[in-house]
Amino acid sequence: xxxxxxxxxxxLAITVLSFWIGLVINKKWNRPITSPIxxxxxILIPILLLLNIDYETYEQNTxxxxxxxxxxxxxxxxxxxxxxxxxxxxLIPILLxVFVGSLVxxxxxxxxxxxxxxxxxxxxxxxxxxxxxxxxxxxxxxxGGILSLTAVSVATCGIFGSVIGPWLLxxxxxxxxxxxxxxxxxxxxxxxxxxxxxxxxxxxxxxGMAIGLMGVFTAVIIPVIEAVTQS
Amino acid sequence: MKGILILLSYLIVxxxxxxxxxxxVPGNVIGMVLLFASLQAKIVKPESVEKVSEFLTKNMTIxxxxxxxxxxxxxxxxxxNIVTIVLAIVVSTMLVLAVVGRLxxxxxxxxxxxx
Numbered sequence: 001x002x003x004x005x006x007x008x009x010x011x012l013a014i015t016v017l018s019f020w021i022g023l024v025i026n027k028k029w030n031r032p033i034t035s036p037i038x039x040x041x042x043i044l045i046p047i048l049l050l051l052n053i054d055y056e057t058y059e060q061n062t063x064x065x066x067x068x069x070x071x072x073x074x075x076x077x078x079x080x081x082x083x084x085x086x087x088x089x090x091l092i093p094i095l096l097x098v099f100v101g102s103l104v105x106x107x108x109x110x111x112x113x114x115x116x117x118x119x120x121x122x123x124x125x126x127x128x129x130x131x132x133x134x135x136x137x138x139x140x141x142x143x144g145g146i147l148s149l150t151a152v153s154v155a156t157c158g159i160f161g162s163v164i165g166p167w168l169l170x171x172x173x174x175x176x177x178x179x180x181x182x183x184x185x186x187x188x189x190x191x192x193x194x195x196x197x198x199x200x201x202x203x204x205x206x207x208g209m210a211i212g213l214m215g216v217f218t219a220v221i222i223p224v225i226e227a228v229t230q231s
Numbered sequence: 232m233k234g235i236l237i238l239l240s241y242l243i244v245x246x247x248x249x250x251x252x253x254x255x256v257p258g259n260v261i262g263m264v265l266l267f268a269s270l271q272a273k274i275v276k277p278e279s280v281e282k283v284s285e286f287l288t289k290n291m292t293i294x295x296x297x298x299x300x301x302x303x304x305x306x307x308x309x310x311x312n313i314v315t316i317v318l319a320i321v322v323s324t325m326l327v328l329a330v331v332g333r334l335x336x337x338x339x340x341x342x343x344x345x346x
Contacts, residue, residue: 015293015296015297016293018296019292019293019296036292037292037293037295037296037299040293040296041296041299041300041302044296044300045300045302045303048300048303049303054303054304055300055301055303055304056304058297058300059297059300059301062296062297065293065294065296065297066294066297066298068287068294069259069294070242070259071235071238071239071242071283071287072287072288072291072294073242073259073260073262073263074238074241074242074245074259074262074263074266075238075263075266075280075283075284075287075288076263076288077241077262077263077264077265077266077267077270078266078267078270078277078280078281078284078285078288079284079288080263080267081266081267081270081271081277082277084267084271089340090335090338090339090340093335093338093339093340094335096334096338097331097334097335097338098331100330100331100334101327101330101331101334104323104326104327104330104331105323105326105327108319108322108323108326108327109319109323112315112318112319112322112323113315113319116312116314116315116318118312118315118316119308119312121308122308122312122315122316126316126319126320129319129320129323129324130323130324130327133294133295133298134259134294135257135259135260137298138257138258138259138260139257142254142257146305146308147298147301148298148301148302148304148305149301149305149308149309149316150298151295151298151299151301151302152299152301152302152305152309153316153319153320154295154298155295155298155299156320157320157323157324158295160320160321160324161324161327161328164324164325164328165328168325168328168329168332169328169332172329172332172333174332174333174336175336176335176336176339178335178339179331179332179333179334179335179336179339180332182331182332182335183327183328183329183331183332183335184328186327186328186331187324187325187327187328187331188324188328190291190292190295191292191295194292208288210331212263212267215260215263216260216263216264219256219257219260220256223255223256
């Protein structure tokens with residue numbers, strides 16, 4: 001029985017099942033809080049605890065899914081190419097805005113962690129929290145971060161950003177479709193982009209572009225900040 | 232099949248360049264930028280990577296699930312710093328949303344808000 005429970009097909013099956021339930025619930029009640037990933041986490045964690053599957057075993061048996069993150073990052077280059085026309089008219093403002101957004105994202109996390117005297121590994125784990133997961137994991141690993149904390153921060157940031165984003169942007173009276181999409185993609189990566197796609201075609205395309213740009217800028221900004229502060 | 236091969240090739244080249252620059256920037260990011268540049272320069276035909284890219288990026292969210300489950304392993308350091316972590320995520324995410332939204336709203340040259 002144990003051999004079956006800890007086998008790759010079984011672990012992949014409960015992972016896909018949890019996510020699929022998340023998708024079904026999200027389709028039925030399409031609210032930000034019914035994000036498929038949030039539902040999947042809430043379903044899957046008790047199942048793993050109940051079946052006594054530790055994270056190491058779980059991680060090893062889901063490498064088939066996590067491996068795809070690498071090629072998926074490369075595939076984002078195709079998305080950027082396809083959506084490039086949507087941002088061409090605004091190219092320089094968009095590059096500038098996402099660059100500023102990336103700086104704000106990293107520096108605000110650093111500031112709060114320094115004020116609260118959090119351990120350095122907590123800080124570097126959270127710095128790329130607005131960056132899409134595979135890129136964030138690479139950045140965090142490079143800085144000596146705790147990967148699971150990065151994963152949780154990125155996931156939480158995505159969920160929180162996609163929940164609060166439309167409300168906050170509305171409160172700030174932001175009208176431009178480009179601005180809305182860019183904010184969603186820059187702050188809440190893939191999850192925010194999923195939400196932006198529901199907001200509109202332009203929002204979705206621009207948000208997709210923002211994911212890539214945010215990833216590139218943050219991947220460069222963090223090592224530069226580290227080099228400057230360490231010298 | 233060709234699409235998968237192209238994506239993997241760019242990933243390998245990206246990782247190689249990353250290694251040369253001492254992993255200053257992750258290899259998959261370099262691969263992404265190179266693929267984007269190659270598509271823009273028409274070195275790679277968009278159709279050749281279209282299907283696999285759309286499949287991967289459309290189903291990307293499930294790939295976030297296994298790392299998120301890391302919660303069950305990292306709950307201790309998470310618990311000890313929970314206030315800082317929650318505050319950093321909430322404040323920083325809202326700041327990025329507000330700054331990017333506001334700045335872009337001001338700089339937006341196309342008047343799409345009237346559409």
